[in-house]
Amino acid sequence: xxxxxxxxxxLKAEGLQVRRGGALVLDIPVLDIFPDQVLALIGPNGxxxxxxxxxxxxxxxxxxxxxxxxxxxxxxxxxxxxxxRRIAMVFQEPLLFDATVFDNVAAGLKIRGTGREEIGRVVxxxxxxxxxxxxxxxxxxKLSGGEAQRTSLARAFVTKPEIIFLDEPFSALxxxxxxxxxxxxxxILRETHTTAVASTHDQTEALRLADRMAVMNGGKxxxxxxxxxxxxxxxxxxxxxxxxxxxxxxxxxxxxxxxxFVAAVEGGEIQAVGHVRTGEGVLCCIxxxxxxxxxxxxxxxxxxxxxxxxIIRTITPLGLFHRVRVDCxxxxxxxVTRQSLESxxxxxxxxxxxxFKATAVHVIPRQT
Amino acid sequence: MELILEGIRKxxxxxxxxxxxxxxxxxxxxxxxxxxxxxxxxxxISVGTAVALSRFPGRQLVVSLINTGMxxxxxxxGLFVTIFLWRNGPLGFLExxxxxxxxxxxxxxxxxxxxxxxxxxxxxxxxxxxxxxxxSLGATRIQTVWMLVKxxxxxxxxxxxxxxGGVISEVGxxxxxxxxxxxxxxxxxxxxxxxxxxxxxxIAIALGIILLLLAFFVNAxxxxxxxxxxxx
Numbered sequence: 225x226x227x228x229x230x231x232x233x234x235l236k237a238e239g240l241q242v243r244r245g246g247a248l249v250l251d252i253p254v255l256d257i258f259p260d261q262v263l264a265l266i267g268p269n270g271x272x273x274x275x276x277x278x279x280x281x282x283x284x285x286x287x288x289x290x291x292x293x294x295x296x297x298x299x300x301x302x303x304x305x306x307x308x309r310r311i312a313m314v315f316q317e318p319l320l321f322d323a324t325v326f327d328n329v330a331a332g333l334k335i336r337g338t339g340r341e342e343i344g345r346v347v348x349x350x351x352x353x354x355x356x357x358x359x360x361x362x363x364x365x366k367l368s369g370g371e372a373q374r375t376s377l378a379r380a381f382v383t384k385p386e387i388i389f390l391d392e393p394f395s396a397l398x399x400x401x402x403x404x405x406x407x408x409x410x411x412i413l414r415e416t417h418t419t420a421v422a423s424t425h426d427q428t429e430a431l432r433l434a435d436r437m438a439v440m441n442g443g444k445x446x447x448x449x450x451x452x453x454x455x456x457x458x459x460x461x462x463x464x465x466x467x468x469x470x471x472x473x474x475x476x477x478x479x480x481x482x483x484x485f486v487a488a489v490e491g492g493e494i495q496a497v498g499h500v501r502t503g504e505g506v507l508c509c510i511x512x513x514x515x516x517x518x519x520x521x522x523x524x525x526x527x528x529x530x531x532x533x534x535i536i537r538t539i540t541p542l543g544l545f546h547r548v549r550v551d552c553x554x555x556x557x558x559x560v561t562r563q564s565l566e567s568x569x570x571x572x573x574x575x576x577x578x579x580f581k582a583t584a585v586h587v588i589p590r591q592t
Numbered sequence: 593m594e595l596i597l598e599g600i601r602k603x604x605x606x607x608x609x610x611x612x613x614x615x616x617x618x619x620x621x622x623x624x625x626x627x628x629x630x631x632x633x634x635x636x637i638s639v640g641t642a643v644a645l646s647r648f649p650g651r652q653l654v655v656s657l658i659n660t661g662m663x664x665x666x667x668x669x670g671l672f673v674t675i676f677l678w679r680n681g682p683l684g685f686l687e688x689x690x691x692x693x694x695x696x697x698x699x700x701x702x703x704x705x706x707x708x709x710x711x712x713x714x715x716x717x718x719x720x721x722x723x724x725x726x727x728s729l730g731a732t733r734i735q736t737v738w739m740l741v742k743x744x745x746x747x748x749x750x751x752x753x754x755x756x757g758g759v760i761s762e763v764g765x766x767x768x769x770x771x772x773x774x775x776x777x778x779x780x781x782x783x784x785x786x787x788x789x790x791x792x793x794x795i796a797i798a799l800g801i802i803l804l805l806l807a808f809f810v811n812a813x814x815x816x817x818x819x820x821x822x823x824x
Contacts, residue, residue, distance in 0.1 A: 283724045305732055313728035315721050322743060332729040383730065 233295075234259040234419055235280065235387060240289035242275055242443075250275045250286070250443045257387065257421060262413055264430035264451070265423040267440035267466065273423035274391050276440070280421060281313045281389045294386075309336060312385035316392045318372035320364035325356060325375050328364050332383040346382060353412060354378040370401035377409065381416065390422035394429060406432055427467055431455075431507055431588050439463045452507075456555055471510040471556050474590065477502050484529070484582055491553025495529040496585035507588040514584035515558035517548060518577050519568055528579035532556065536574050539565070550578045595793060603798035613775075614795070618802055621779040624692050625760040628699030632707045632755050635700075637748060640711025641741055645723070658712060661705025666698075670768030673698040677769065690771035695779065698765040703755035710751030714744040750817050757810045761803065780806075 235257040242250035250272045257263060257280075265273045278284035280291075282304050291298050298307045312332070320328050329350055330343045338346075351357040354374040359367065364375060373393060380388055393409075394402045410433055413420055424430050430437055431451060438448040439462070447459040455472045458464035475489035477500045487494050487506055494508050516528065534552030541547075546565050550556045556578050560568075568576075606614050643654055675681055677689040677697075688694045718740060726736045741748065763781035770777035772786060780803050787796040 278724065281728055283727055305730065308727060309730035311728065313725070315725060317719060317721065319719055319722050319725040321739070322745075335729050335731045335735055379729070389728075 232259055233257065234293070236292045237280060238290045240276075240279060241287045242272075242279060242284070243287040248443060250279065252276065252289075252445055255280075255438075255445065255448075257419060258436075259419050260417045261435040262420045262422065262433050264434035264437045265421065265440055266425065266427065266430050266437060267446075268425065271440040272443040273440055275443070277313070277389045277391050277421060277423055280387075281311055282307050283313070309383070310386045311389065312380035312383055312387075313389040314373075314376050314380045314391065314393050316395050318364075318367075318369075318376040320367075320372055320375055320379075323364060324360065325362050325364055325367070325371075326351070326360040328375050329378045329382055331379055336383065350378045350382040353381070355408065368401075369397050370405060373397060373405060374408075377405075377412075381412065381418070384416075386419060388418055388420045390420060392423055392425070395425070409433065427455075428588065431472065431509070432590065437467075439466055441466070455509075456557070470512070471508075471515075471554075473508045473510075473554055475506055475508055477504045477506060489554055492532060494585060495582045496587050497582050498585075498587035498589075500587065500589060505590040507590050509586040509588065510556065510580055510584060511586070512547065512557040512559040515550075515556055515578055515580045517550070517558050517560055517564075517568065518579070520577065527581060529582040530585075531577060531579045533575065533577050536572050536576055539572055550576060552578055596797075599793040599797040600801075602794035603801055606795065606798040607802065611798075614798055614802070616775065617778055617780055617783050617799065620692065620777075621760060621781075624695050624766075624779060625699055625756060628696045628759050629703055629707075629752060629756040631696070631700040632703035633752050636704050636707025636751065636755065637711050637741065639704075640708040640751075641715050641737060643708075644712045644715035645737065645740070655712065658705055658709045662709040664702060664705060665764070666702055666762040666766075667764035667768070669698055669701050670765030673701060673765065673769050689769060690773060690777060692770065692777050694769040695766050695777060698769045699759035699762065702762060702765060703759045706758050707751045707755045710754060711744075711748055714747035714751065715740060717747070718743055746817050750814055753810050753814050753817075757807060757814075760806055760810075 233256045237252060237255045240250060240252040240255065241248060265276060267273055275284065279286050279289070282298070293307060293310070298304050321331060326347060330347050333343050333346065348357065348360070351360055354377055356371060356374045356378060359371060359375075364372065367375065373396075377393070394405060397405065406429060412418075413433065420433075422429075422433060434451050436449060437451045437454045439446045439454060441462050447454050447463045452472045452474055454463065455467050455470050458467060473489040473494065475487035475494065478486045478488050478493065480500060480502055483497055484495055485498065485500055487496060487508060489508060496506075496508055498506070500506055532550075532552035534550040534556065536548060537551050537555070538549045539546050540549075542559075545559045545561050548558045548560050548565070550558060558578060640658075643651065643658070673694065674689065676683045677686065677694055678684055679689075688697070722743065723736060723740060726739050731739060761781065763785055766772075766779050767782045767785065770779065770782065772778050772782040778786075780799050784796050784799045784803065787793075787799065
């Protein structure tokens with residue numbers, strides 16, 4: 225957020241601490257959740273992602289901390305039914321009731337005392353939205369993993385929550401099922417303008433769904449910010465090692481020809497390979513080990529379709545090799561061995577040619 | 593051998609002609625054990641659910657006591673209920689010793705730990721996050737408890753049937769606190785014991801068959817419940 229901009233904050237947590245058996249398992253001085261945005265919590269097991277989600281959802285009483293929701297202070301822990309009726313949560317396990325899919329999706333509405341007629345009108349819309357309308361009358365015990373998680377998501381969305389908390393919602397699913405469900409969830413989150421906080425240990429999941437990303441470690445938020453910023457400029461070694469130092473460039477497809485497409489990114493154009501359509505939003509991810517640096521223009525004998533001239537901004541030693549950040553209109557990170565670095569471009573501020581192959585670009589479709 | 597065959601023949605005659613005495617004993621048994629089970633259900637499901645969902649110091653001890661209570665010997669229960677209901681006992685003023693009410697009381701004491709113990713296990717066996725999931729759907733505490741109990745309805749039904757199976761076939765406590773008074777506090781088990789000791793094998797076999805049939809139905813339903821696949 226640039227200074228001067230003061231976006232509305234939907235949920236604010238301050239001085240949040242959770243202790244378990246004397247040990248501090250969660251320690252978050254401040255966390256803001258902005259409306260209409262998806263925040264991804266990413267981090268290793270035991271980083272405190274689930275604890276944070278449960279605390280924010282009013283399901284776990286923190287040792288200390290204050291919350292304000294829409295500017296109004298809310299009670300921490302399970303006492304605040306009013307707050308719980310304005311949020312929803314989806315767990316890694318579908319946790320369905322022993323009833324039909326329809327009755328499962330209707331559960332939150334029944335709890336709120338919604339009339340039968342209203343339920344009959346609203347529930348089918350959400351069954352449709354999550355592609356499970358044909359399963360309405362089926363027992364929840366007879367669903368596949370993907371169908372069960374769709375039911376669980378529909379049950380959460382049907383109450384039109386102001387924030388939805390998702391605790392590793394796809395971890396238990398096999399890759400094709402997960403892929404389809406992530407695509408649908410991404411679309412539904414955008415269409416319904418739902419604010420969401422989702423934990424994951426999968427970076428691709430975070431990239432596809434999230435606007436902002438918080439990297440957690442040891443109960444603390446190591447870094448929080450827009451997804452591309454966190455990945456392009458990791459604040460510390462942990463974040464860098466966990467999110468994998470990558471260059472992530474949000475862009476839009478300008479043209480497609482023969483499987484190779486050109487995407488406009490801030491400060492340049494990138495050629496990459498992927499199943500995309502013109503006009504579509506994409507994230508172009510380039511791993512630093514795929515970027516070649518040289519002093520010649522153009523580098524002789526290369527098949528790289530992406531060649532940029534830029535200026536070396538920073539050189540960070542990482543043991544056996546160096547991490548070099550090059551400004552080519554956008555920031556590009558490259559790994560270079562110590563020997564190459566010393567012989568070719570020993571200092572920051574020097575001009576350099578950066579190149580990488582179109583096939584080295586990992587393309588993630590994004591609807592925004 | 594002839595004794596048994598003749599006994600079985602006469603037993604079926606008694607059952608199918610709806611012999612007044614056999615019918616009366618059967619109905620009293622069902623009524624007494626049914627009421628005792630009902631009482632144990634109300635107490636057992638409430639206490640079992642409460643213990644399963646709460647954390648308090650000494651909880652482990654309470655759970656151990658409930659589990660011990662599940663194998664409470666009926667004669668011991670009979671002994672203590674008799675002492676309590678004895679003319680000079682703490683509950684002597686009720687004047688219900690040697691009445692069907694006393695049997696209901698004793699059987700409720702036997703069945704309650706069984707229902708409590710199985711309820712406790714059933715609620716604890718629900719997925720750990722289910723309670724949080726229900727709360728996150730906006731449920732109040734009472735709605736949450738009700739939905740959890742509903743989710744455990746099959747094992748809870750099993751708990752109730754196990755309680756009923758335990759008391760309908762129990763003889764020690766019934767004979768001690770009920771007195772086996774003909775046409776008044778005589779139930780299937782106490783009558784079977786008495787008729788056998790008197791050598792009236794036909795009636796004893798008839799009563800035995802009815803008891804077996806009851807046990808069979810209870811177990812058949814229990815098996816049916818247990819064989820259903822568990823919800824995810």
